Amino acid sequence: MAMLQVKDFGKRFTIHHLGKTRQAVEHIHFSLEQGEFLGIVGKSGSGKSTILKSIYRTYRPDEGSIIYNSARYGFIDLTNATEREILYLRKHEIGYVSQFLNVMPRTTSRELVEKALLEMGATEQAAKIEAEKALTHFELDPKLWDHYPNTFSGGEKLRLNIAMATVKKPRLLLLDEPTASLDQQSKIKVREIIEKLKASGTTLVGIFHDIEFMDGLCDHVFDMQFSQDKSVKEGVIHES
Numbered sequence: 435m436a437m438l439q440v441k442d443f444g445k446r447f448t449i450h451h452l453g454k455t456r457q458a459v460e461h462i463h464f465s466l467e468q469g470e471f472l473g474i475v476g477k478s479g480s481g482k483s484t485i486l487k488s489i490y491r492t493y494r495p496d497e498g499s500i501i502y503n504s505a506r507y508g509f510i511d512l513t514n515a516t517e518r519e520i521l522y523l524r525k526h527e528i529g530y531v532s533q534f535l536n537v538m539p540r541t542t543s544r545e546l547v548e549k550a551l552l553e554m555g556a557t558e559q560a561a562k563i564e565a566e567k568a569l570t571h572f573e574l575d576p577k578l579w580d581h582y583p584n585t586f587s588g589g590e591k592l593r594l595n596i597a598m599a600t601v602k603k604p605r606l607l608l609l610d611e612p613t614a615s616l617d618q619q620s621k622i623k624v625r626e627i628i629e630k631l632k633a634s635g636t637t638l639v640g641i642f643h644d645i646e647f648m649d650g651l652c653d654h655v656f657d658m659q660f661s662q663d664k665s666v667k668e669g670v671i672h673e674s
């Protein structure tokens with residue numbers, strides 16, 4: 435059975451000051467098995483982030499269903515799961531990485547990664563060791579480990595974000611431009627982690643403007659251009 439099945443999904447936004455609604459995406463269909471990686475491509479504004487944010491339930495979807503195969507709940511429709519279920523899934527099963535770091539204030543980068551591990555049931559000692567390994571892997575300068583990340587550069591924030599999400603070895607990982615402000619060396623580090631997670635069974639959905647980065651990494655590519663064509667019932671998924 436699929437790990438993630440998106441069926442006839444659509445999302446509208448209300449533009450209050452105009453008293454209008456805008457259909458951001460519609461008729462989105464795709465399905466992923468465990469350990470597969472789907473890359474979403476399409477021009478700016480075509481709705482790629484809207485799909486990821488709706489799976490993570492930052493946005494509440496308007497149409498269709500998003501069936502996720504949860505370790506805790508079995509098959510669950512993320513479009514109408516309760517807030518409590520969504521909070522559990524975000525803590526234990528579904529990770530989300532974007533270019534923006536949204537974390538507890540006055541918490542050091544080391545504490546943030548340790549907290550992610552503790553939430554997954556690690557002991558304090560194991561969390562300390564694994565957090566240091568992850569921060570080292572993503573080459574966050576040890577001088578920054580005990581600093582609050584609000585003053586970090588874009589690339590430092592992003593590397594911390596990826597460390598926090600990937601140490602949890604999530605069942606489903608959503609990546610919204612996770613390499614946007616990274617140099618080549620850091621991109622290679624991200625790729626290594628993605629390959630490891632994939633091999634251990636994590637299912638991934640990602641958006642990358644950097645097509646080269648996706649080469650050989652994605653099992654399927656979902657092209658927004660074709661998915662919006664209503665004559666194509668199942669969207670278009672190219673095998674890569």
Ligand SMILES: Nc1ncnc2c1ncn2[C@@H]1O[C@H](COP(=O)(O)OP(=O)(O)OP(=O)(O)O)[C@@H](O)[C@H]1O
Binds near residue numbers: 448
């Ligand atoms: N919170 C929101 N309120 C109103 N409109 C929104 C909101 N979020 C997204 N949109 C609109 O929905 C459409 C899709 O936006 P989205 O960010 O998903 O596109 P994208 O393909 O990820 O773009 P980019 O590649 O530029 O990041 C756009 O027209 C955008 O203006």
